[in-house]
Amino acid sequence: MIDLHQLATPSHLLDPIQIRRIETFIYQAKVSKPVVSTLATLNVRSALLIRIEDQDGAFGWGEIYATMPSFSAPHRANIVHQSLSNLLHSQSFRTPSECWYWLQSKTHTLQLQTGEFGPFSAAIAGLDCAFWDLYSRKQNLPLAECLGGKLHPLPVYASGLNPADGPEVVEQSRANGFRAFKQKIGFGPHIDIPILEKICLTLTTSEYLMVDINQGWNLEKIREISPLLHPFPLHWIEEPLQVDRSSQEWQLCRELLNKPIAGGENLRDHEFDTHAPWLDVIQPDVGKWGGISANYAIAKQAIESGKTYCPHWLGSGIGLMASAHLLCALGGDGLLEMDVNDNPLRNILATPLPTVVSGKIELNSTSGIGVLPNLELASTMLIHRQETVL
Numbered sequence: 420m421i422d423l424h425q426l427a428t429p430s431h432l433l434d435p436i437q438i439r440r441i442e443t444f445i446y447q448a449k450v451s452k453p454v455v456s457t458l459a460t461l462n463v464r465s466a467l468l469i470r471i472e473d474q475d476g477a478f479g480w481g482e483i484y485a486t487m488p489s490f491s492a493p494h495r496a497n498i499v500h501q502s503l504s505n506l507l508h509s510q511s512f513r514t515p516s517e518c519w520y521w522l523q524s525k526t527h528t529l530q531l532q533t534g535e536f537g538p539f540s541a542a543i544a545g546l547d548c549a550f551w552d553l554y555s556r557k558q559n560l561p562l563a564e565c566l567g568g569k570l571h572p573l574p575v576y577a578s579g580l581n582p583a584d585g586p587e588v589v590e591q592s593r594a595n596g597f598r599a600f601k602q603k604i605g606f607g608p609h610i611d612i613p614i615l616e617k618i619c620l621t622l623t624t625s626e627y628l629m630v631d632i633n634q635g636w637n638l639e640k641i642r643e644i645s646p647l648l649h650p651f652p653l654h655w656i657e658e659p660l661q662v663d664r665s666s667q668e669w670q671l672c673r674e675l676l677n678k679p680i681a682g683g684e685n686l687r688d689h690e691f692d693t694h695a696p697w698l699d700v701i702q703p704d705v706g707k708w709g710g711i712s713a714n715y716a717i718a719k720q721a722i723e724s725g726k727t728y729c730p731h732w733l734g735s736g737i738g739l740m741a742s743a744h745l746l747c748a749l750g751g752d753g754l755l756e757m758d759v760n761d762n763p764l765r766n767i768l769a770t771p772l773p774t775v776v777s778g779k780i781e782l783n784s785t786s787g788i789g790v791l792p793n794l795e796l797a798s799t800m801l802i803h804r805q806e807t808v809l
Contacts, residue, residue: 420523421688426516427715430567433557435511438518438550438809440472441504443496444792445803446735447489448763454733455581457605457635459487464762466735467492468792469499471549479553479787482738483545484706491538496805498535498542502526504807515550516712519543540687540708547710548741556787561744563782566715568748572779574599576627577759579733582606586617592759598778599627599654599754605635608644615651622652627754629681631657638668638675645675655700657681662694669697683717684731691717695724700753702731706738711745722751729753735762736769740788743773747782755780764800768792 446466454461467485472478483499485492506525512518522543530539555565563570576599577592585602592600602618604611615630622628628651636644636659648656656678660669662685673680681700683691687708691701701721703714718728728751730742743755757775758765766772769790773780783789794801 420520420527421713421716423516423520425716426520426712427551427566428516429514429554429558429565431558432513433554435513436554437474437509437511438471438507439474440806440808441499441546442470442804442806443499444468444470444801445485445492445496446764446768446797446800447802448800450761450763452581452761454579454760455583456603456631456633458633461487461489463489464764465489465492466737466764466768467495467545468735468737468768469545469549471546471553473553475557477553477557479549479551479556480737480792481545481547481549481552481710481741482706482734484541484704484734484738486733493803495538495542496803498538499546500805500807502529503542503546504809508809515547515554515710518550519547519710519712522546536687537707541706544708544710545706547712548705548738551711552741552787559786561782561784561786562711562741562788563744563747566711566745566748568750570747570782570784572781573743573747573755574779575755575757575775576601576629578756579603579758579760581760582610582614585614586621588759589618589621596775596777597759598625599629601629601631601657601756603633604630605632608647611644612647619651627654628652629654629657632659634658634661634685636660638671641672641675645677648676648678653678655679655681657700657702658685662686666693666696669694673697681729688713695726698726700727700729702729704731705741705745706732706734711741714745715749718745718749722749727751727753730756732756733758735764736766736772736790737788737792739765740769740772740790743780743782744788764797767797
């Protein structure tokens with residue numbers, strides 16, 4: 420496991436903190452326009468939020484990855500209440516990173532025994548984000564400043580563009596202030612290439628275009644499509660292969676595509692080291708693995724080695740703002756991923772969500788991640804709430 424001393428450290432230490440109360444909230448909203456990728460089609464948007472309180476009544480909010488599959492949220496909430504809460508009972512932590520490290524260590528054998536690496540990692544990651552929100556709120560600091568950074572405008576990109584209407588969504592996103600766009604491809608050259616051609620007809624010299632394959636190709640398909648992709652000014656190609664393919668396959672993939680390669684949302688811990696040779700853009704996800712604590716370490720190492728850190732996110736606004744503050748704290752030349760698909764949960768669970776202006780957002784200077792869920796307005800989409808008092 421990643422070393423404790425590499426994890427995120429607050430700029431100022433507080434007295435030890437005990438978590439005394441944990442709540443989880445599961446929200447679901449049906450959408451008329453599904454999210455389409457080579458992995459699945461999502462007709463329901465889900466969000467699993469976690470709220471924690473300490474011995475002083477201070478609170479923080481986080482988000483546990485539960486986007487795919489959309490029925491995964493109850494199981495991950497149960498991990499929080501039936502496993503993690505027992506481990507946290509009577510424990511004190513000087514920093515959120517100490518808590519993340521403790522939970523990862525204490526559940527490691529259980530994760531091996533059950534094969535539940537993803538659900539446990541996500542539950543711990545979301546709790547870690549809530550702990551950092553709490554910690555920075557207690558200091559009356561924005562999370563980015565609690566982590567030692569300074570608030571500054573963040574460049575963003577419009578993500579999740581479907582194959583059915585990608586060029587049209589680029590136009591809409593451009594009108595909404597975006598200057599960078601990521602199109603989902605991997606559906607075959609007869610679908611992918613006309614979409615990219617149409618987008619590139621309107622792309623200006625100050626705009627970026629990226630593509631995401633969601634692990635949908637093998638080497639045979641890459642050999643077929645790579646010559647067709649070469650004419651396009653792609654800022655990066657994301658997850659062209661399954662992340663567990665051999666280093667030889669990845670190296671050949673990189674040579675064939677001859678474009679910057681992005682990935683990281685489906686990696687954890689030392690897998691980032693083994694994949695570093697072929698990744699130009701590192702994209703860990705604060706709600707899937709590592710939270711703020713370990714993503715800080717992975718991203719910092721990536722930036723110091725000359726790579727670009729662009730946090731992955733495809734959920735509601737709570738996880739988005741945690742990602743934004745981490746990116747802001749670390750600096751570098753990375754962009755923040757902002758899903759532009761239909762999602763009624765995005766804004767209502769993170770108020771006030773920043774507005775995109777000229778390709779960037781401004782984080783507000785309020786404490787923590789700067790947003791709160793509007794529980795009253797979101798109540799019609801709440802399908803389950805659970806509380807554990809430690």
